[in-house]
Amino acid sequence: MRHILVVDDEARHCDSLEDYLTQSGHRVSVAGSAERAFELAEASPVDAILLDVRLPGMDGISAIARLRQYAPESPIIIMTAFGTLDIAVSAVREGVFEYLVKPFTLKELKSVLGRAFASDSLSVEEGEPRTSDPVADAVIGRSPAMQRIFNRIALVAASDVPVLLTGESGTGKEVLARAIHRNSSRHNKRFLPVFLAALSPGLIESELFGHARGAYTGADQHRPGLLEQAAEGTVLLDELGDIPLSLQVKLLRAIEQREVTRVGEDQTRPISVRFIAATNKSLLDLIAEGTFREDLYYRLSVYHIELPPLRERREDIGELAHYFLRRVTTATACPGFSPSAMTELESRPWYGNIRELRNAIEHAAIASRGAPIAPEHLPCPIASVSGGVEANEWRSPLNRWIEERLHSIDPLKDRARLHEELLSEIEATLIEMMLVRCRQNQAAASRMLGLDPKTLRSKLSQVRASTS
Numbered sequence: 001m002r003h004i005l006v007v008d009d010e011a012r013h014c015d016s017l018e019d020y021l022t023q024s025g026h027r028v029s030v031a032g033s034a035e036r037a038f039e040l041a042e043a044s045p046v047d048a049i050l051l052d053v054r055l056p057g058m059d060g061i062s063a064i065a066r067l068r069q070y071a072p073e074s075p076i077i078i079m080t081a082f083g084t085l086d087i088a089v090s091a092v093r094e095g096v097f098e099y100l101v102k103p104f105t106l107k108e109l110k111s112v113l114g115r116a117f118a119s120d121s122l123s124v125e126e127g128e129p130r131t132s133d134p135v136a137d138a139v140i141g142r143s144p145a146m147q148r149i150f151n152r153i154a155l156v157a158a159s160d161v162p163v164l165l166t167g168e169s170g171t172g173k174e175v176l177a178r179a180i181h182r183n184s185s186r187h188n189k190r191f192l193p194v195f196l197a198a199l200s201p202g203l204i205e206s207e208l209f210g211h212a213r214g215a216y217t218g219a220d221q222h223r224p225g226l227l228e229q230a231a232e233g234t235v236l237l238d239e240l241g242d243i244p245l246s247l248q249v250k251l252l253r254a255i256e257q258r259e260v261t262r263v264g265e266d267q268t269r270p271i272s273v274r275f276i277a278a279t280n281k282s283l284l285d286l287i288a289e290g291t292f293r294e295d296l297y298y299r300l301s302v303y304h305i306e307l308p309p310l311r312e313r314r315e316d317i318g319e320l321a322h323y324f325l326r327r328v329t330t331a332t333a334c335p336g337f338s339p340s341a342m343t344e345l346e347s348r349p350w351y352g353n354i355r356e357l358r359n360a361i362e363h364a365a366i367a368s369r370g371a372p373i374a375p376e377h378l379p380c381p382i383a384s385v386s387g388g389v390e391a392n393e394w395r396s397p398l399n400r401w402i403e404e405r406l407h408s409i410d411p412l413k414d415r416a417r418l419h420e421e422l423l424s425e426i427e428a429t430l431i432e433m434m435l436v437r438c439r440q441n442q443a444a445a446s447r448m449l450g451l452d453p454k455t456l457r458s459k460l461s462q463v464r465a466s467t468s
Ligand SMILES: Nc1ncnc2c1ncn2[C@@H]1O[C@H](COP(=O)(O)OP(=O)(O)OP(=O)(O)O)[C@@H](O)[C@H]1O
Pocket: 138, 139, 140, 141, 167, 168, 169, 170, 171, 172, 173, 174, 175, 176, 278, 279, 280, 320, 354, 355, 358
């Protein structure tokens, strides 16, 4: 049994946490404010603290330092509805163990506590990313998906680990790379984005690694490459999928050995940069095609963050739209959006993601001439570039599902059943949706599904048993 202190001013939330934790065999103390939490933590040692950020009086983040005085070894788990990158950063700076985004499921809580207590009186079922660093100007994202990404960025920023950012064009990979840099120990050094796709294939080696005088025609003086020029800063290798195969070994060496050899020289030179790579291509596909090295992929994907397309985080559209509109209008002249324009914004597919949204708002602000933005002020949506929307839409959430599951599995301890798990998740959705379409008529649904009615009934009872 552990003593868990829950600090939250929402009585209903506290009640359900208390019920659950008590049923799991723990002793629970509840405080509605930071001040009350200090009294409880002083009165009796606590083993873990679940701490809300928004509290009456002192806020959760400010309370951490004092709670630490009473419970220096106890894991503190932050719970918040609208975590910003700043909160994630502060939480990690204060040594917070983990960061739970409200609303979270009891399963997630169980998993976090399982990790916090290391031993498994609560047994670990699912892995959640840890929290860590950044501060940002405006990295907007209230959606649960972005909240999880903030946590992951916060966690990795402080370290020197390479980060791989993937996601469709315009999803914010560069914005996040800058946020990682801003919140790293290298923040007062350079952030150097290198657009690999824009460098001419003949010059890319010399651009990245530098050259000696006379290394090739036109190289009339010694020149350090971008990796040396970044001097203790962060290099963003943008469009990593476009780096020629012939340079990939050299890049791998630069990352692993932290040294470069200029073109036309034998001597190695030390570098001290943090690498972040970004791409909207599937590196796994490129590996399969033989145009990307597997070893480089594994080196760079130690910490992989996949950004979901905007159409999978529609909760962020409203805030982003207001943010972009405020940027192009003055606070007093900001016309806002008509309800129908906002509905339109929230329902578009946004194949160009946040970049397309920003452009659309800038266009609409001019077209509306100071009046509230209406649907007719918006430009036409851009078409999907792939022409294979359906395949793409499957791919990206599936990739994330796989990443998240892999994250949570300990290959030495757990018996993974990813194939079975995925199929049962998909099957449950398919069956539920078909029943809705067929107005719960099982005979009709079994015909549509091509399943024997008896098989459907048995699958249905399995689905219902697993979700109850
Ligand atoms: N979370 C965010 N909050 C506010 N603005 C954002 C956010 N994400 C992206 N943007 C804005 O959207 C635009 C595109 O972002 P960014 O250039 O980072 O995308 P990208 O994924 O790197 O695109 P590409 O793959 O085409 O290089 C930029 O104007 C950026 O400022």
